Amino acid sequence: MMPFAAMDDMKQLIEKYLRGDATLQERELVKSWYETDPAFGDWWERELRNSGMAMDNDVQQRIYAAIIHKHCEESAPQKRTIWHKTFFLTVAAAAVTAAIAVGATLSMTRPDAPSAQPMMLATEAGNRSEITLPDGSVVTLNACSTLGYEYDSAQGCRVAHIEGEAYFEIAPDKEHPFVVVADEVKVHCVGTEFNVRAYADDEFVDVTLNDGMVSVVSKYTSHNLQPGMKASYNKVTGQLRKSRVTPEHYNAWTQGQLRFNDEPLENIARAISRTYGVKVIIETPGLDSQRYTGTLARGSIDAALATLVSASDLNCRYLPDESIVYISSNND
Numbered sequence: 001m002m003p004f005a006a007m008d009d010m011k012q013l014i015e016k017y018l019r020g021d022a023t024l025q026e027r028e029l030v031k032s033w034y035e036t037d038p039a040f041g042d043w044w045e046r047e048l049r050n051s052g053m054a055m056d057n058d059v060q061q062r063i064y065a066a067i068i069h070k071h072c073e074e075s076a077p078q079k080r081t082i083w084h085k086t087f088f089l090t091v092a093a094a095a096v097t098a099a100i101a102v103g104a105t106l107s108m109t110r111p112d113a114p115s116a117q118p119m120m121l122a123t124e125a126g127n128r129s130e131i132t133l134p135d136g137s138v139v140t141l142n143a144c145s146t147l148g149y150e151y152d153s154a155q156g157c158r159v160a161h162i163e164g165e166a167y168f169e170i171a172p173d174k175e176h177p178f179v180v181v182a183d184e185v186k187v188h189c190v191g192t193e194f195n196v197r198a199y200a201d202d203e204f205v206d207v208t209l210n211d212g213m214v215s216v217v218s219k220y221t222s223h224n225l226q227p228g229m230k231a232s233y234n235k236v237t238g239q240l241r242k243s244r245v246t247p248e249h250y251n252a253w254t255q256g257q258l259r260f261n262d263e264p265l266e267n268i269a270r271a272i273s274r275t276y277g278v279k280v281i282i283e284t285p286g287l288d289s290q291r292y293t294g295t296l297a298r299g300s301i302d303a304a305l306a307t308l309v310s311a312s313d314l315n316c317r318y319l320p321d322e323s324i325v326y327i328s329s330n331n332d
Contacts, residue, residue, distance in 0.1 A: 118149070119133075119134075119148070119149050119150070120146065120147070121141065121146070121149075122145065122147070123143055123144065123145050123164075125273065125274055126143055126277030128142055128254075133149055133158075133160075133171075134149075134151075135158050135173065135176070135178075136171035137169060137170045138171075139160070139166050139168055140166060140254050141164070142164060142166060142253055143274040143275055144164055144199070145166060145199075146162070146163045146164055147160060147164075148161035149161075151176070156175070156176055157176055157179055158173070158176050158179070159178075160179070160180045160181070161181045161182075162180060162181070162196050162198055163182070163183075163198060163199070163200060164198065165195070165197045165198070166195070167251050167254050168180065168192075168193065168194055169193050170189055170190070170191050170193070170212075172190060173190065173191065174190055178190065178191075180196055182196050182205050182207075184205075184218055184219055184235070185216060185231075185240070186216070186217045187214050187215070187216050188215040188216075188217065189213070189215070190212075191212060192209070192210075192211055192214055193209075193210040193211040193212060194207060194208060194210055194211075194214055195207070195210065195250050199274075202270075203236065204234055205232070205233040205235065206232050206250065207225070207231045207232075208230040208247050208250040208251070209225040209227050210227060210251060212227070213226060216231040216240065216242075218233050220240075221240040222240075223240060227247070228245065228247060229242055229243065230242065230250065253275075256297070257296065258271050259294075259296075260293055260294055260295075261293050262292075263292060263293070264290065264291050265282060265327070266288035268292060269282055269325075269327065272304065272325065273325075276301040276304070278301065278324060279324045279325070281325070281326050282327050282328075283326055287327070292312055294311050294312075296308065305325065313329060313330045313331070314328070314329065315328050315329065315330050
């Protein structure tokens with residue numbers, strides 16, 4: 001039995017949770033619903049049907065995914081080993097299936113026709129997962145990312161929504177094109193491999209093509225990409241530009257590496273935070289805009305920070321009990 005009799009109360013509490021205004025007791029209550037109550041999904045849909053506040057499937061899935069991400073942010077992993085954990089949600093039932101093991105993957109048998117069943121997947125901070133979609137496409141999902149997938153029968157195409165970062169290996173199917181939606185950008189393809197970086201707190205949405213050909217479309221502009229090209233969409237100005245790049249620099253994270261090419265320290269700090277599940281604080285004023293180039297190889301956070309310190313003018317202090325990294329200039 002759910003603790004709220006009215007849908008209004010339920011909706012109000014979820015909205016408080018997503019805004020960050022909920023009390024500790026209220027946050028624990030919401031988390032317990034999807035963690036322990038298998039009837040939550042059925043109750044949620046039944047109350048929606050009986051109320052005047054119907055939501056479409058996409059809104060429901062975004063709420064579920066946001067709850068997962070809020071939970072991840074509140075319980076960042078303390079361990080230095082990167083574990084693979086993926087949450088799989090369907091609209092029909094809000095039951096959560098977690099694959100928790102090093103190298104864990106989610107896989108489903110490919111049907112004769114694309115599945116019409118929507119699905120949502122999310123990864124926590126410090127985790128990556130490889131997922132095989134119902135159409136046979138393989139997606140590697142980076143830390144702190146959410147992926148939604150469905151088959152649009154009206155348009156006859158496969159559609160994925162990404163917030164965060166993912167590497168797509170699209171199964172060829174000329175009869176059912178594949179579209180990736182990231183913020184205000186759409187990537188159209190049939191069968192190809194590319195990386196999409198679209199974190200909510202990043203200034204740009206980047207699409208980098210490794211193999212095949214894709215069309216990247218924004219509201220006012222479109223570009224066709226060939227292997228070795230990147231399209232960058234500026235969320236502030238709305239500009240979409242393409243350039244020649246080395247794709248391996250942008251998908252190195254799938255091999256456990258963090259590569260930076262003239263990146264501001266602010267971006268590097270965010271990448272470290274997502275990869276290792278820690279909070280990163282830049283103490284020196286103005287240091288966040290300083291730019292750096294280099295590679296942090298697979299390994300513990302201690303090894304990554306040691307590399308960063310040895311190759312720069314930075315000082316890093318890691319407090320494992322608090323999962324916090326402080327970065328300052330050696331000149332301080």
